[in-house]
Amino acid sequence: MRETMMRETMQIVIVGHVDHGKSTLVGRLLADTGVLGDGKLEKVQATCRRQGKQFEYAFLLDALEAEQDQGITIDAARVFFRTERRDYIIIDAPGHIEFLKNMVTGAARAEAAVLIIDAKEGVRENSRRHGYLLSMLGIRQVAVVVNKMDLVSYDRAVFDRIVAEYRAFLEEVGIRPHCFVPISAREGDLVAGPSTSMPWYDGPSVLAAVDAFAKQPARGDLPLRMPVQDVYKWNARGDDRRIVAGRVEAGRLRVGDRVVFSPSNKTSTIASIEAFSGIPDVPTPTEVNAGSSTGITLTEQLFVDRGEVMSHLRDAPEVGTRLRVNLFWLGKLPLEPGKSYKLKLATHQTEVRVEEIVRVLDASELHTSVTKKWVDRHDVADLVLRTRSPIAFDPSERIEATGRFVIVDGYDIAGGGIVRALVPDEHQQLRLESRIRDVEWVRGEITPEERAQRQGHPASMVMITGEAGVGGHAVARALERRLVEQGVHAYLLAGKNVFLGVDADIAFDDRDGLVRRFGEVVHLFLDAGTVVVSATDVIGLGDQRTLQTLVAPFPMLVVHVGAEVDGTPEGADLRLDPGGEPDAAVDRIMAVLAERSRLRSN
Amino acid sequence: MSQLDDLEEQSVYIFREAYKHFKQLCMLWSIGKDSTVLLYLARKAFFGHVPFPLVHIDTSYKVPSMIAYRDRLAREWGLQMVVGSNRQALAEGMNHTRGRLDCCRALKTDALRHTLDGSWPRLRMGADGQYHEEEPREAFTGVIVGARADEEGSRSKERYFSPRDHNSDWDVADQPPELWNQYKTDFAPGTHVRIHPLLDWTEVNIWEYIQRERVPIIDLYFDDGSGQRYRSLGCETCTGKIESTATTTEQILVELRATKVPERAGRAQDQEDTYAMEKLRREGYM
Numbered sequence: 001m002r003e004t005m006m007r008e009t010m011q012i013v014i015v016g017h018v019d020h021g022k023s024t025l026v027g028r029l030l031a032d033t034g035v036l037g038d039g040k041l042e043k044v045q046a047t048c049r050r051q052g053k054q055f056e057y058a059f060l061l062d063a064l065e066a067e068q069d070q071g072i073t074i075d076a077a078r079v080f081f082r083t084e085r086r087d088y089i090i091i092d093a094p095g096h097i098e099f100l101k102n103m104v105t106g107a108a109r110a111e112a113a114v115l116i117i118d119a120k121e122g123v124r125e126n127s128r129r130h131g132y133l134l135s136m137l138g139i140r141q142v143a144v145v146v147n148k149m150d151l152v153s154y155d156r157a158v159f160d161r162i163v164a165e166y167r168a169f170l171e172e173v174g175i176r177p178h179c180f181v182p183i184s185a186r187e188g189d190l191v192a193g194p195s196t197s198m199p200w201y202d203g204p205s206v207l208a209a210v211d212a213f214a215k216q217p218a219r220g221d222l223p224l225r226m227p228v229q230d231v232y233k234w235n236a237r238g239d240d241r242r243i244v245a246g247r248v249e250a251g252r253l254r255v256g257d258r259v260v261f262s263p264s265n266k267t268s269t270i271a272s273i274e275a276f277s278g279i280p281d282v283p284t285p286t287e288v289n290a291g292s293s294t295g296i297t298l299t300e301q302l303f304v305d306r307g308e309v310m311s312h313l314r315d316a317p318e319v320g321t322r323l324r325v326n327l328f329w330l331g332k333l334p335l336e337p338g339k340s341y342k343l344k345l346a347t348h349q350t351e352v353r354v355e356e357i358v359r360v361l362d363a364s365e366l367h368t369s370v371t372k373k374w375v376d377r378h379d380v381a382d383l384v385l386r387t388r389s390p391i392a393f394d395p396s397e398r399i400e401a402t403g404r405f406v407i408v409d410g411y412d413i414a415g416g417g418i419v420r421a422l423v424p425d426e427h428q429q430l431r432l433e434s435r436i437r438d439v440e441w442v443r444g445e446i447t448p449e450e451r452a453q454r455q456g457h458p459a460s461m462v463m464i465t466g467e468a469g470v471g472g473h474a475v476a477r478a479l480e481r482r483l484v485e486q487g488v489h490a491y492l493l494a495g496k497n498v499f500l501g502v503d504a505d506i507a508f509d510d511r512d513g514l515v516r517r518f519g520e521v522v523h524l525f526l527d528a529g530t531v532v533v534s535a536t537d538v539i540g541l542g543d544q545r546t547l548q549t550l551v552a553p554f555p556m557l558v559v560h561v562g563a564e565v566d567g568t569p570e571g572a573d574l575r576l577d578p579g580g581e582p583d584a585a586v587d588r589i590m591a592v593l594a595e596r597s598r599l600r601s602n
Numbered sequence: 603m604s605q606l607d608d609l610e611e612q613s614v615y616i617f618r619e620a621y622k623h624f625k626q627l628c629m630l631w632s633i634g635k636d637s638t639v640l641l642y643l644a645r646k647a648f649f650g651h652v653p654f655p656l657v658h659i660d661t662s663y664k665v666p667s668m669i670a671y672r673d674r675l676a677r678e679w680g681l682q683m684v685v686g687s688n689r690q691a692l693a694e695g696m697n698h699t700r701g702r703l704d705c706c707r708a709l710k711t712d713a714l715r716h717t718l719d720g721s722w723p724r725l726r727m728g729a730d731g732q733y734h735e736e737e738p739r740e741a742f743t744g745v746i747v748g749a750r751a752d753e754e755g756s757r758s759k760e761r762y763f764s765p766r767d768h769n770s771d772w773d774v775a776d777q778p779p780e781l782w783n784q785y786k787t788d789f790a791p792g793t794h795v796r797i798h799p800l801l802d803w804t805e806v807n808i809w810e811y812i813q814r815e816r817v818p819i820i821d822l823y824f825d826d827g828s829g830q831r832y833r834s835l836g837c838e839t840c841t842g843k844i845e846s847t848a849t850t851t852e853q854i855l856v857e858l859r860a861t862k863v864p865e866r867a868g869r870a871q872d873q874e875d876t877y878a879m880e881k882l883r884r885e886g887y888m
């Protein structure tokens with residue numbers, strides 16, 4: 001009995017075109033492996049008799065009233081069965097095109113797939129579409145079942161023809177099936193055991209093929225990735241731990257490991273691995289592996305946010321704003337460039353837009369359209385996405401869990417995909433430089449968090465932009481005064497002051513050099529805990545993103561002084577009318593600062 | 603990692619997602635083994651804490667020791683208990699002799715819906731360990747439930763995060779996709795989301811876990827010397843015991859692995875109508 005604890009479970013999915021026999025196959029597997037509850041088969045058969053319809057194995061699954069009326073399986077139902085080898089959760093993914101989102105839901109959970117094709121109908125639209133989606137969902141273990149062989153007199157030639165055609169197609173999308181099995185789900189040929197009807201076939205039955213799938217090992221051999229799910233500080237029942245919680249998606253972590261959080265580049269050391277047990281005296285672990293939902297404490301008091309990815313110092317994830325992706329779209333409305341969506345990747349969530357549609361593939365025929373300007377429901381596309389703020393990720397080929405994402409339109413998940421590669425944006429070089437700077441930074445004992453707590457507020461930057469002569473400098477001066485009078489450590493850093501001293505050795509038209517040095521000086525002030533106020537002509541709005549990259553993760557508030565008719569430039573948090581009363585302007589800036597908790601440590 | 607480890611990690615992950623995304627979050631605790639395992643998993647997810655209220659629907663026909671057990675654990679583990687019931691129907695004498703489905707609908711479905719949306723009065727355990735009328739009452743937008751896919755047909759269609767409209771209705775045919783570990787955490791005002799951390803667990807998994815973690819489940823599941831025990835807990839009036847002399851988790855597991863009788867066979871309301879459960883479930887019954 002005890003060995004059941006050691007039994008493994010595998011989630012598999014059965015996909016294919018509607019009516020090709022998925023439900024029948026599942027019903028058969030249940031009946032033939034003897035896992036149905038006593039009386040279940042008879043009960044369904046009796047119901048059929050009562051309603052005057054022919055019994056179908058599929059009815060075993062169709063427990064829902066609505067579903068039987070409609071005659072199509074409408075959701076990825078979970079069904080359990082077991083063989084000598086292991087326990088299975090089988091996800092009966094439906095084939096009707098309307099329900100593609102259910103198929104995707106089912107298949108995304110699966111470790112292996114059975115693709116079913118009707119021998120008489122041959123390869124159909126969804127046979128292709130599903131094959132393609134399986135490849136995108138990262139399912140590598142696939143068995144193809146050619147069903148209803150009874151309808152083609154168990155003819156080997158029919159089977160061989162389908163195998164040849166479908167194998168070629170799957171090859172194109174990067175799937176190499178483990179085997180092709182000719183069966184009759186209704187008659188039971190080669191489902192759970194051998195068949196006398198097809199002596200020409202000497203391969204495995206469906207059950208044997210499924211048992212031959214290998215369990216995917218947890219990815220402890222990959223670089224460490226723990227996306228931060230949440231940070232807990234209960235301050236209740238005598239518990240004052242600050243626990244960074246998350247699941248180790250890849251690699252392993254040990255107490256004492258030096259780690260970095262991306263994209264903030266904060267570094268620290270793991271002080272403990274936390275775990276709760278109801279059993280007394282169970283020691284907390286000193287090491288956890290991929291797959292664990294865990295929690296850690298750090299040696300320094302450090303504020304990290306959900307969405308950051310914890311890794312070791314070497315082999316950190318990529319950080320950027322432009323991603324080359326493959327995506328499938330399930331939304332009722334098409335995916336359009338220019339519209340803003342929500343991207344969720346691991347635990348990170350950010351605003352995203354389509355920057356470029358490279359090509360759209362009609363998944364059923366694999367026809368390519370390079371001219372289509374949007375992505376329709378059930379299309380598959382090759383795109384460049386641009387996120388509003390930098391995110392940490394990996395190409396999915398390298399680390400799957402941090403290389404796939406979904407897109408939310410309105411309230412619902414409307415699409416999903418995998419990241420192929422980082423596309424450098426204008427700040428990629430600076431981002432790399434500042435990462436190296438942050439990781440190598442020599443620190444004193446005081447963390448920014450402790451400093452913020454002691455002085456009562458965190459460090460941040462307020463950048464005032466606008467044409468010369470609109471009154472930006474007056475606002476900056478008034479703001480510095482107001483802040484200091486309220487006890488905030490604020491400092492007015494004029495771009496010109498940096499220019500006079502720090503930049504004395506470089507050409508005044510070396511714009512990139514000027515911006516970079518200004519950013520580094522600001523970064524020093526921020527690290528020292530200051531609220532930096534600046535209004536400068538050296539830094540235009542266009543450079544504001546560069547500056548943001550350099551000072552991250554310290555927050556920056558961009559205040560633009562300019563006429564309303566010219567609009568609020570992208571990236572500005574607040575617009576002020578030119579030539580206004582500085583005090584009124586300061587009131588508005590102070591309100592935004594307060595709203596964003598920039599003036600109070602939490 | 604063993605199967606139980608896999609299930610546990612996944613459940614913990616779901617708990618943490620729920621807690622992060624839903625401000626008005628609660629968990630249903632029926633006192634049965636499933637929701638008690640769920641409660642234990644919550645403590646795993648939050649390192650010994652349960653940072654949201656536990657809602658119990660009291661039909662007044664529960665086995666009395668269930669209520670005593672509930673309040674004892676609540677005080678011991680520092681749980682935030684919220685208790686709701688259909689006071690009006692009870693005052694009018696509703697019971698199973700008026701029709702089991704009608705009784706379930708009034709005392710469970712309706713009570714649950716109105717307790718969750720805050721429209722009916724409900725009790726809350728105070729720092730003194732006693733129950734008081736709760737004021738004000740917020741509507742819960744995230745409700746964690748211990749449903750398992752293997753219980754019966756309709757539950758096998760659930761998502762981990764499953765939206766319900768403002769009538770608590772479940773639109774089975776039009777559910778949003780659920781990919782990898784990305785769940786439905788955005789929802790329109792007036793709707794709420796049911797969250798199912800135990801979806802992939804089987805009845806045997808539950809018992810294996812109870813055994814492994816020594817989860818302190820109520821002793822009604824064990825033979826009290828009469829040669830009978832409960833396999834599934836509900837109202838005293840509608841839940842039958844099974845013949846069994848099992849007094850330990852170990853013995854229950856031996857029994858379970860041999861049986862093919864469905865778990866809820868002892869629940870009278872399930873036998874009433876082929877689609878009884880499905881109907882109740884669409885209306886919000888757990």
Ligand SMILES: Nc1nc2c(ncn2[C@@H]2O[C@H](COP(=O)(O)OP(=O)(O)O)[C@@H](O)[C@H]2O)c(=O)[nH]1
Pocket residue numbers: 016017018019020021022023024025056058073095147148149150151183184185186187
């Ligand atoms: N002759 C024959 N019919 C089959 C076989 N498998 C399934 N069918 C029939 O094909 C129809 C569709 O099967 P179903 O399992 O519902 O397909 P699904 O839509 O893929 O789930 C049903 O009427 C089945 O009885 C088979 O092996 N032989």
